[in-house]
Amino acid sequence: MSDSQNQAAQAAPAPAAAAQAALPPTPKKIQPSLRSVLIMAVVALAGILLVLRAWNLWPFNSSVVSTDNAYVRGAGTVLAPQVNGYVPEVLVKD
Numbered sequence: 180m181s182d183s184q185n186q187a188a189q190a191a192p193a194p195a196a197a198a199q200a201a202l203p204p205t206p207k208k209i210q211p212s213l214r215s216v217l218i219m220a221v222v223a224l225a226g227i228l229l230v231l232r233a234w235n236l237w238p239f240n241s242s243v244v245s246t247d248n249a250y251v252r253g254a255g256t257v258l259a260p261q262v263n264g265y266v267p268e269v270l271v272k273d
Contacts, residue, residue: 232239258269 231237258266
């Protein structure tokens with residue numbers, strides 16, 4: 180290699196070193212305290228429970244029974260005896 184090429188090769192790393200020196204130092208990471216983590220968890224849990232209550236979802240819907248038109252779907256079975264008299268007992272398990 181000639182002297183001009185050696186000088187060019189040595190000059191190239193100098194701007195990279197200057198660029199690294201110009202970078203600001205990395206910021207120090209701040210660890211959250213246990214108290215702030217617990218406060219955030221309680222606020223998040225309260226928000227979730229508030230949404231569940233507003234939408235009447237589990238666990239708040241187990242005691243609420245409602246209907247809009249008082250119509251209940253169900254399978255009805257008509258029983259008619261083939262004999263005269265009363266049927267005292269029907270021996271069928273569903």
